[in-house]
Amino acid sequence: RAQGDGRSRVRFFEPDMDMHVERRINIERELRSAIAADIIEPHYQPVVSLVSNRIVGFEALARWESRTLGHIPPDVFIPIAEETGLINALGDQLFRRACSDATAWPKAFSLAFNISPVQLRDSALGERLISILEQTGFSPHRLEIEITESAFVERSGAAKTVIDGLRQAGVRIALDDFGTGYATLSQLLSFRLDKIKIDRSFVSHLDDSTDSRVIVRAILGLANGFGLTTTAEGIEDEGQLVYLVSNGCTEGQGYLFSGPVPAAGIPALLDREASDGPVTGDGARSLH
Numbered sequence: 001r002a003q004g005d006g007r008s009r010v011r012f013f014e015p016d017m018d019m020h021v022e023r024r025i026n027i028e029r030e031l032r033s034a035i036a037a038d039i040i041e042p043h044y045q046p047v048v049s050l051v052s053n054r055i056v057g058f059e060a061l062a063r064w065e066s067r068t069l070g071h072i073p074p075d076v077f078i079p080i081a082e083e084t085g086l087i088n089a090l091g092d093q094l095f096r097r098a099c100s101d102a103t104a105w106p107k108a109f110s111l112a113f114n115i116s117p118v119q120l121r122d123s124a125l126g127e128r129l130i131s132i133l134e135q136t137g138f139s140p141h142r143l144e145i146e147i148t149e150s151a152f153v154e155r156s157g158a159a160k161t162v163i164d165g166l167r168q169a170g171v172r173i174a175l176d177d178f179g180t181g182y183a184t185l186s187q188l189l190s191f192r193l194d195k196i197k198i199d200r201s202f203v204s205h206l207d208d209s210t211d212s213r214v215i216v217r218a219i220l221g222l223a224n225g226f227g228l229t230t231t232a233e234g235i236e237d238e239g240q241l242v243y244l245v246s247n248g249c250t251e252g253q254g255y256l257f258s259g260p261v262p263a264a265g266i267p268a269l270l271d272r273e274a275s276d277g278p279v280t281g282d283g284a285r286s287l288h
């Protein structure tokens with residue numbers, strides 16, 4: 001910042017802190033205009049069945065290329081959207097786009113969509129999502145909502161209302177980042193779940209940590225015992241895949257198969273899957 005700038009004479013923050021605050025203000029301002037211009041868009045990461053070795057669905061992951069600030073990751077802008085109350089507008093916008101993108105897919109793949117605990121405090125959320133499903137013509141039976149353990153810890157009745165309403169409409173519920181939160185087993189059981197997603201932090205240490213292997217095997221045993229589907233997140237190599245398959249994990253996601261791609265990249269991804277055969281095994285790396 002230039003010397004003589006009025007604010008530099010009354011500097012309450014350390015320079016680093018000052019930068020941080022300024023950047024945050026810039027992001028917030030740009031976020032407002034990005035939402036107004038509808039330029040934040042979902043990309044899609046394939047979800048692969050570890051039983052059939054085929055793509056069975058896609059997870060929508062928000063991507064924002066700001067004209068002025070460059071690439072801003074969702075781990076940065078989603079929390080800011082939450083704190084500023086912009087998350088409802090952003091979430092609805094992303095959901096509408098994802099549903100309409102998904103209706104153009106050549107097969108009835110499932111669509112996984114992330115909903116944060118802050119979004120679940122809004123008891124009208126479920127009705128808005130269902131009306132977007134109706135408007136776009138995307139079947140609720142192909143939709144899976146991903147929520148995290150914190151949604152269970154927060155004792156707001158709204159989360160339960162929203163989740164129950166969606167389930168009644170035929171939407172499946174997945175527990176994201178499992179193993180990183182603080183929900184008790186009884187809290188988890190008080191919600192009816194369809195799927196557990198094993199957090200990447202366990203998957204990435206399967207090769208070098210006995211603890212991770214024991215935890216992953218225990219989670220798979222627990223989930224299978226309750227009849228839940230299991231998805232391992234962040235599979236990056238063959239060794240991790242082999243361990244997961246041999247311990248009964250049913251689905252996987254990760255760079256071994258493919259990172260998230262823009263909507264327009266899905267046909268090429270599916271062509272490659274068709275020509276290279278099963279995406280796991282030797283064909284896997286070529287999908288990447």
Ligand code: C2E
Pocket residue numbers: 045060061062073074075078094114115116146176177200233234235236253254255256259260
């Ligand atoms: P998540 O839902 O747990 O998504 C998985 C994250 O892992 C994604 O990061 C994905 O790009 C990344 N990933 C996938 N495979 C691999 C891999 O093999 N290796 C590594 N290192 N990473 C992998 P991303 O897209 O940056 O999203 C971060 C988080 O932001 C998401 O975590 C989710 O909690 C949140 N998020 C993203 N999009 C949305 C959205 O539309 N709405 C809400 N509420 N949250 C979102």
Ligand code: MG
Pocket residue numbers: 059114146176
């Ligand atoms: Mg997710």
Ligand code: MG
Pocket residue numbers: 176177197199200233
């Ligand atoms: Mg996750």
Ligand code: MG
Pocket residue numbers: 176177
């Ligand atoms: Mg996450």
